Amino acid sequence: MTAFLETTVDKFTFRVDPACYYNGEGVWVRIDGGRATIGLADYVQQRSGDIAFAEVKPEGTILVLGDFFCSIETIKIDISLSSPVTGKITRVNPALQSTPEIINQDPFGKGWLCEVDLSDWEKDRTLLMSAEAYFAKMKKEAEDEAKPK
Amino acid sequence: MSDEHPKVVIIPCSGIGKSFGTVSRMAAFLVTERDLPEQTCLVPLALLVMGDEASRKIVAESKAIAIDGCKLACATKMVLQSGGQIEQSFAVLEAYRRHREFKPEGIAELNKGGEQLADALAREIDEVVGEVIKREGDSHA
Numbered sequence: 001m002t003a004f005l006e007t008t009v010d011k012f013t014f015r016v017d018p019a020c021y022y023n024g025e026g027v028w029v030r031i032d033g034g035r036a037t038i039g040l041a042d043y044v045q046q047r048s049g050d051i052a053f054a055e056v057k058p059e060g061t062i063l064v065l066g067d068f069f070c071s072i073e074t075i076k077i078d079i080s081l082s083s084p085v086t087g088k089i090t091r092v093n094p095a096l097q098s099t100p101e102i103i104n105q106d107p108f109g110k111g112w113l114c115e116v117d118l119s120d121w122e123k124d125r126t127l128l129m130s131a132e133a134y135f136a137k138m139k140k141e142a143e144d145e146a147k148p149k
Numbered sequence: 150m151s152d153e154h155p156k157v158v159i160i161p162c163s164g165i166g167k168s169f170g171t172v173s174r175m176a177a178f179l180v181t182e183r184d185l186p187e188q189t190c191l192v193p194l195a196l197l198v199m200g201d202e203a204s205r206k207i208v209a210e211s212k213a214i215a216i217d218g219c220k221l222a223c224a225t226k227m228v229l230q231s232g233g234q235i236e237q238s239f240a241v242l243e244a245y246r247r248h249r250e251f252k253p254e255g256i257a258e259l260n261k262g263g264e265q266l267a268d269a270l271a272r273e274i275d276e277v278v279g280e281v282i283k284r285e286g287d288s289h290a
Contacts, residue, residue, distance in 0.1 A: 049219075050219055050220055050242050052242055052245055052246060052249075053246070053249070075167065075168070075169050075219065075242060075245075076167075101220070101242075104220070
């Protein structure tokens with residue numbers, strides 16, 4: 001069982017998977033050899049609300065880090081996500097078609113978005129945040145948002 | 150079942166501040182005021198939360214259709230907590246997935262998409278109400 005980094009702000013508890021890297025939008029990357037699994041961080045899914053639709057670029061799409069690769073529509077907002085890696089999409093989570101709320105239910109597990117065959121991970125990694133760095137950024141954002149305006 | 154009130158009660162989400170909550174309430178108004186006023190009535194969720202005896206009695210003695218604005222499903226939960234029987238729960242999010250062309254926006258005042266979604270949801274609820282009425286009629290025949 002994963003021991004998440006965790007913080008509670010107001011009545012919300014946000015978790016960060018320590019085994020992942022993160023981009024500034026809260027897209028996580030988990031590396032397994034030359035392949036990456038990509039998903040949406042817990043904080044982003046919680047603040048965005050219930051997900052109505054999630055559409056990932058089709059399998060076979062070549063991505064360069066920073067490319068748009070996924071759109072998510074929630075009951076509150078529409079989000080366009082940028083790829084945290086360079087490579088080719090080899091698999092899109094089939095569950096997103098019928099049950100996109102799986103991202104809300106299990107953002108670091110069954111709610112993954114896609115798998116990518118990496119082509120330049122060593123370079124990509126230098127542009128991503130460690131779990132600890134993302135946790136600090138996310139915590140500050142959550143605390144700032146909770147402050148009375 | 151008592152004959153003093155309609156056979157089917159509609160309990161929408163009371164969520165204030167979100168489009169999907171507003172859609173749930175508009176759909177409830179359409180069913181109870183426009184489509185099937187003789188067969189249905191609306192019970193505000195707030196009255197159940199406050200423990201209003203008359204509202205709890207109506208819910209406990211009727212078939213209930215809950216319309217939930219979000220995954221917390223407060224309407225469904227309050228019906229059950231009030232001793233009622235859920236005939237069917239509708240989730241606005243699921244309705245939107247079935248009618249993606251009707252994207253709801255606005256809160257105090259829904260946009261056209263929100264109104265169309267409420268209308269589509271109301272018509273789905275009308276069908277369920279019709280089935281309940283028919284079944285009740287058959288069982289009393």
